[in-house]
Amino acid sequence: MDSPARRGTAFRVVVTLLAAVAVLVLADLGTGAAAESGISRAMRERLDLPEDPAVRVHGFSFLAQAVTGRYGEVEVSMQRVPIGPLRTPEVRATLYGVRAPLSDLVGSGPARFRAAAAEGVVRIGPLDVRRLVVTAGGPAAGVERLTVEEVDANAIDTVVRAGGDPALRGLDPRTAARFVAEMPVGGADAQVAVLTALVVSDGRLRIVPLDVREHETDEPVPDAVRDSLRHAMAVELAPGTLPLGVTAISASVPEHNVLEIAGTVRDLDIGESTRSAS
DSSP, X not given: OOOHHHHHHHXXXXXXHHHHHHHHHHHHHHHHHHHHHXXXXXXHHHHTOSSOOXXXXXXXXXXXXXXXXXXXXXXXXXXXXXXXXXXXXXXXXXXXXXXXXXXXXXXXXXXXXXXXXEEEEEEEOHHHHHHHHHHTOGGGGGOOEEEEEOOOHHXXXXXXXXXXXXXXXXXOGGGEEEEEEEEEETTEEEEEEEEEEEEEETTEEEEXXXXXXXXXXXXXXXXXXXXXXXXXXXXXXXXXXXXXXXXXXXEEEEETTEEEEEEEEEEEXXXXXXXXXX
């Protein structure tokens, strides 16, 4: 049977171990917060943002990554970053192979880091697109609300069976979108669906209208409404080089009411050396 002295020693060992673990956890969290804050500050300064973006460092141990100065994956999220004609987009970036000694991220001086690669995504709400559509004038100026929906093969087939061009069956649903415009048609409020292709070339996104009809019934709309929406929805978004030097290479509708432009870039240098060289 264990003596009281042995039980007391074992208890002290357990308490010591728990205290050591608690210290390590707190140090890990503190180091992670410092790293995230430094990366956030560097991104704000590099992109001239009005506020620090949200940053999350992935990985099991912040402390271990900070010791080596290497972070496998870092997520950055920025809200309402004006890009070209866009006024309210959300910008997300995933940085891979980040190299940043902790001394380069903390302190009062300019923060800096490097990344082997980055994936950039701009998420556009339909408000920006509606603004461009209404500006085109004609019946399209009456669009009161605009939403964007995902498209699948069944939806495309339904349009063809309702009288759409059979060539639409060759449209890739992954790079297609359906915009639904709420607007007056024939003196009454109606929902008009515009089936479009999303084409990205030279860093530009073109929305190409392919078919216009009533949303619920798939019936044709008056010629004036159809022609006006075809013209107004032929929108070109030219954000050019996205933040961090990312060039757009693809577009999609990953979820309801989200139009997404994405691209990649390699060998990023964010911080004092980048700004002084520009």
